[in-house]
Amino acid sequence: MKKLRLENDALKDNIHAIKQSIITIERKANDNEQYTRRNNLRFRGVSVAAWESVPRAIIRVVKLNVGVDENGQRPVLTEADIEAAHYVRTKQTPNSVHRPTAAATPSSQTTDESNSSSTPSIIVRFLNRSWSDRIIKVRKQLKQKPIVISEDLSPANQKLLNQLKSIESVDKAWSWNGKLYYALPGVKKPHPIQIHDALPD
Numbered sequence: 167m168k169k170l171r172l173e174n175d176a177l178k179d180n181i182h183a184i185k186q187s188i189i190t191i192e193r194k195a196n197d198n199e200q201y202t203r204r205n206n207l208r209f210r211g212v213s214v215a216a217w218e219s220v221p222r223a224i225i226r227v228v229k230l231n232v233g234v235d236e237n238g239q240r241p242v243l244t245e246a247d248i249e250a251a252h253y254v255r256t257k258q259t260p261n262s263v264h265r266p267t268a269a270a271t272p273s274s275q276t277t278d279e280s281n282s283s284s285t286p287s288i289i290v291r292f293l294n295r296s297w298s299d300r301i302i303k304v305r306k307q308l309k310q311k312p313i314v315i316s317e318d319l320s321p322a323n324q325k326l327l328n329q330l331k332s333i334e335s336v337d338k339a340w341s342w343n344g345k346l347y348y349a350l351p352g353v354k355k356p357h358p359i360q361i362h363d364a365l366p367d
Contacts, residue, residue, distance in 0.1 A: 203318040
């Protein structure tokens with residue numbers, strides 16, 4: 167009986183070690199995938215007019231909606247700074263994305279964009295990470311506007327962030343430099359969290 171108990175304990179230890187190894191591997195894989203997205207940002211609520219390309223629409227939105235940064239400088243984005251920009255297709259996204267008619271002109275286009283929930287997201291990859299960093303730092307300026315700018319998170323990180331935002335005890339949850347954080351009511355210090363960590367109660 168004692169021998170059987172020792173074998174059972176050894177088996178449990180092996181299973182635990184295997185589980186921990188899997189967690190380590192999955193976290194590393196997730197970190198690597200998030201690293202490949204470091205130059206990317208997602209824009210929601212941006213309408214692309216018939217007379218402009220997706221990159222030009224992003225440049226227009228940044229110019230009209232993003233003000234000066236903490237150094238008093240205003241980002242001046244050009245097409246040369248954008249490696250790629252395209253819609254993010256989902257099951258809810260129609261094959262043909264609606265655009266305003268050609269009758270709309272640049273001068274008639276205002277800062278009022280379509281509702282962020284009714285227009286598909288646009289993923290933008292910048293040639294230089296400094297651009298994504300500069301824009302994400304001033305995204306708070308868009309709080310009262312229908313445009314949302316966020317980091318391009320890996321599927322695992324995005325799933326975890328959505329879970330955090332759905333927990334009633336969590337005051338807010340966000341990402342920064344590809345890392346996830348959450349705050350509890352009345353607690354100033356943010357809590358870092360990664361996949362496979364226990365969720366807050």
